[in-house]
Amino acid sequence: MRSIWNGFVSFGLVTIPVSVGLAQQRRDISFRTLSRETGQPVRQKRWDPERDVEVTQEETVKGYEVAKGQYVRVEEDELQRFAATNERTIQILQFVDLSEVDPVYFERGYWLEPQERAERPYALLAAAMERAGRAALGRFVLSTKEHLVLLRPVDGVLALQTLYWPEDVRVADRREVAERLEGVAVADDELAVAEQLIEGLTRDFEPGAYPNETRARLQEFLDAKAEGQEPAQPAEHPAPAPVVDLMAALKASLEATGGGAAGTPASGEADADDQLSIEQGRLRSVKGGAAGAAAKGKSAAKKSTTKEKGTGRKGGKPASGRKRAAS
Numbered sequence: 001m002r003s004i005w006n007g008f009v010s011f012g013l014v015t016i017p018v019s020v021g022l023a024q025q026r027r028d029i030s031f032r033t034l035s036r037e038t039g040q041p042v043r044q045k046r047w048d049p050e051r052d053v054e055v056t057q058e059e060t061v062k063g064y065e066v067a068k069g070q071y072v073r074v075e076e077d078e079l080q081r082f083a084a085t086n087e088r089t090i091q092i093l094q095f096v097d098l099s100e101v102d103p104v105y106f107e108r109g110y111w112l113e114p115q116e117r118a119e120r121p122y123a124l125l126a127a128a129m130e131r132a133g134r135a136a137l138g139r140f141v142l143s144t145k146e147h148l149v150l151l152r153p154v155d156g157v158l159a160l161q162t163l164y165w166p167e168d169v170r171v172a173d174r175r176e177v178a179e180r181l182e183g184v185a186v187a188d189d190e191l192a193v194a195e196q197l198i199e200g201l202t203r204d205f206e207p208g209a210y211p212n213e214t215r216a217r218l219q220e221f222l223d224a225k226a227e228g229q230e231p232a233q234p235a236e237h238p239a240p241a242p243v244v245d246l247m248a249a250l251k252a253s254l255e256a257t258g259g260g261a262a263g264t265p266a267s268g269e270a271d272a273d274d275q276l277s278i279e280q281g282r283l284r285s286v287k288g289g290a291a292g293a294a295a296k297g298k299s300a301a302k303k304s305t306t307k308e309k310g311t312g313r314k315g316g317k318p319a320s321g322r323k324r325a326a327s
Contacts, residue, residue: 001113005142007088009112009125009151009158016125017118018090020142023109023159029218084146090160091139098135098152105150105163112151112158126153193250200257 003019010016032041045054062079063071114122129135129152136151140160150161217234224231 001111003113004110006115007090009090009092011092011125011136014121014125015089016121017115018122018158019113019115020160021111021113023111027215029215029222083144084141086141086144090149090151092136092151093139094137095129095132095134096137098133101135101150104169107147107162107164110160110162112160122158123156126156126158129153129158130156187247190247190250193247193254197250197254197257200254 001019001021003021005020007018007020008015009018034040035042046056046060047053048055062074062076064074065071112122135153138149138151140147140149140162147162148165150163152159152161221231221234
């Protein structure tokens with residue numbers, strides 16, 4: 001592993017020599033800005049708009065905007081007073097239940113690798129944390145910038161996750177969304193179908209099954225242009241229509257995933273109301289309990305009514321269409 005930092009993990013009187021390496025690396029396709037006339041990369045200049053001249057690095061200074069167009073000048077040596085001490089230690093402050101840490105706080109991931117002859121204490125810490133279901137909260141300085149970090153075990157290896165500071169997470173926006181949802185009722189039958197749909201779409205997490213298709217198509221397009229070929233035009237996908245009937249959309253989604261129809265279509269002389277009652281009974285029975293029992297009771301009552309009506313037919317037997325609808 002290519003390391004970007006070397007130091008120690010420290011908790012209590014235990015110190016473990018470790019190296020830190022990147023766990024993530026974006027592979028986005030990058031572009032340069034070219035002159036349309038010459039095809040050469042253009043350069044950006046530092047420009048003073050008031051004097052209308054180019055300025056050098058030495059002629060610039062940092063500024064903190066206190067009001068529109070008003071700045072406080074800050075020199076580099078003044079900022080150095082607030083640079084974090086570049087200690088070579090990941091200081092563990094406490095251990096927490098991993099389930100308590102909302103992933104919204106996760107910023108960037110790194111791998112921790114034990115240095116030479118540190119494998120045993122490293123493996124011990126990882127195994128103990130994994131068995132206890134705990135993660136370690138600590139502080140870590142990288143390039144003069146202090147980070148709040150979370151150490152967590154991943155298949156026997158320790159991952160270091162830098163975290164957003166509490167003031168960086170927009171908690172007020174989450175509360176605003178939650179307030180909008182207060183009092184929104186969810187019907188039991190809709191919830192039952194939604195749970196079936198979720199269950200039908202549940203798979204083991206395999207990130208390799210979901211490559212970046214947009215990037216792949218863009219790369220194919222660029223390769224074709226570089227070879228002088230006519231690039232294939234990407235297919236246009238229509239925007240999804242807004243959902244008008246939520247239950248109908250849920251049922252259609254369930255059927256599309258191979259979960260089967262929520263009910264059996266009626267045929268012959270079947271009454272649509274009878275069939276709807278049966279479908280609702282089957283859907284509610286997924287939840288069980290009172291809702292399921294009530295649905296079953298309504299379905300049974302409907303069957304009884306259907307049977308009584310059917311006895312007035314020739315031979316005292318219900319029509320074949322109604323018999324299938326009530327089965």
